[in-house]
Amino acid sequence: MNEKKSAAPRVAIVGGGYGGVAVAIELNRLGLKHAATLFDARPVHQKLTQWHKLARGRMAERYEVPFTDLSRRFHFDFKREHIDIETLLKSGAESLGSPFDFVVIAQGSQSPSPPNGVIDLDSLRDKIAVQNAFRIVRHKNIFVVGGGPTGVQFAFEFAERQNRVTLIEARDRLLPSFDNALSEIALREAASSQIDVRLGSEFLAFQEGVLRLREGAIVREERADMVLFVPGVRSTPSFVCDVHGRIEGIAHKNFYAVGDNSYFSGPGLNSKSGQAAVRKGQHVARAIRAAVEGKEIPPYTYAEIGYFVSLGSKEAVGYLLSQKTTFSGRAALAMKEVVEQQYNLFLRGFNVYL
Numbered sequence: 001m002n003e004k005k006s007a008a009p010r011v012a013i014v015g016g017g018y019g020g021v022a023v024a025i026e027l028n029r030l031g032l033k034h035a036a037t038l039f040d041a042r043p044v045h046q047k048l049t050q051w052h053k054l055a056r057g058r059m060a061e062r063y064e065v066p067f068t069d070l071s072r073r074f075h076f077d078f079k080r081e082h083i084d085i086e087t088l089l090k091s092g093a094e095s096l097g098s099p100f101d102f103v104v105i106a107q108g109s110q111s112p113s114p115p116n117g118v119i120d121l122d123s124l125r126d127k128i129a130v131q132n133a134f135r136i137v138r139h140k141n142i143f144v145v146g147g148g149p150t151g152v153q154f155a156f157e158f159a160e161r162q163n164r165v166t167l168i169e170a171r172d173r174l175l176p177s178f179d180n181a182l183s184e185i186a187l188r189e190a191a192s193s194q195i196d197v198r199l200g201s202e203f204l205a206f207q208e209g210v211l212r213l214r215e216g217a218i219v220r221e222e223r224a225d226m227v228l229f230v231p232g233v234r235s236t237p238s239f240v241c242d243v244h245g246r247i248e249g250i251a252h253k254n255f256y257a258v259g260d261n262s263y264f265s266g267p268g269l270n271s272k273s274g275q276a277a278v279r280k281g282q283h284v285a286r287a288i289r290a291a292v293e294g295k296e297i298p299p300y301t302y303a304e305i306g307y308f309v310s311l312g313s314k315e316a317v318g319y320l321l322s323q324k325t326t327f328s329g330r331a332a333l334a335m336k337e338v339v340e341q342q343y344n345l346f347l348r349g350f351n352v353y354l
């Protein structure tokens with residue numbers, strides 16, 4: 001690690017999702033042009049919050065932006081490279097091949113190891129054959145494993161395209177990380193969309209078109225044409241950080257983390273969400289500039305504005321400001337679309353997150 005501070009710091013960003021890209025955009029906005037080098041194993045930035053729309057028949061490209069476009073627009077270097085995070089932590093910034101003053105780790109979440117035969121989010125992100133299968137699937141018997149936002153959004157999209165959909169959730173409600181009011185609305189809408197929701201149901205295996213589930217003391221077998229396995233994601237490694245995103249408990253001084261793989265101290269939002277990732281990314285860029293200039297900035301305190309989950313192309317459910325302020329129907333869908341459009345403007349260079 002180069003300890004000498006200069007007016008133009010060299011910043012390595014590992015991972016170009018919502019968090020990593022926000023760091024690069026904010027550094028540019030702060031006048032630190034060409035300060036950042038962004039490393040990503042993929043050639044494109046993926047707007048994952050819209051990924052369920054692939055099951056609506058949409059092409060993945062619609063929700064992807066080539067890193068080469070972003071690097072031109074926001075004046076950073078892009079290197080398509082998978083970075084071994086363990087080596088980076090062990091050997092420091094030198095292992096990235098150039099001297100960097102700051103390193104920001106933003107590798108996001110990964111799907112859990114998928115059981116045989118199922119489709120997980122990582123394969124949908126990377127395999128064109130899987131993306132194509134999602135776009136055209138109709139009149140099939142589809143099981144979605146996981147009743148969080150990802151599973152719920154995919155289930156409604158599949159149901160809208162005349163598939164028979166069963167949604168499996170091990171807990172006793174849908175959207176278990178939110179207030180129960182959201183679960184009740186989602187359950188009601190699922191019933192009217194003919195989605196068979198099985199609460200308290202545990203996926204066991206899928207082999208030769210037969211799915212095994214445990215429901216209470218009973219093990220059931222059912223036929224399925226496709227199983228989407230989205231029971232949640234994990235971030236390994238993930239990092240505990242100070243109020244500015246600087247990683248604690250490691251030997252390297254100027255290592256930061258943002259996005260799903262980070263937990264900032266203090267009252268700011270730490271959810272695994274695009275919203276938190278962007279705000280943490282912006283904060284870390286400001287913290288880096290402040291460190292270079294020897295200044296202090298206020299800690300990260302971003303409070304959640306709301307969260308919306310779409311229930312197909314015509315409905316959504318969610319909340320604004322507090323989980324007790326629940327919205328549903330077209331109003332909620334409109335709010336969700338506003339959030340997505342805001343992010344699109346951000347990627348085009350508008351300063352929409354103040």
Ligand SMILES: Cc1cc2nc3c(=O)[nH]c(=O)nc-3n(C[C@H](O)[C@H](O)[C@H](O)COP(=O)(O)OP(=O)(O)OC[C@H]3O[C@@H](n4cnc5c(N)ncnc54)[C@H](O)[C@@H]3O)c2cc1C
Nearest residue numbers: 015017018019040041049083107108259260272273274275
């Ligand atoms: C279907 C779906 C719907 C969602 N809806 C919402 C929503 O409505 N609202 C919301 O706020 N959030 C939503 N989320 C969650 C949101 O997408 C994530 O919280 C967000 O993507 C996290 O951003 P990130 O930058 O941490 O990681 P990611 O966006 O996952 O980006 C990580 C990047 O790092 C790269 N990478 C990983 N490992 C390496 C490595 N070793 N070397 C180099 N590159 C690497 C990856 O290629 C990727 O580009 C949704 C997620 C899904 C799947």
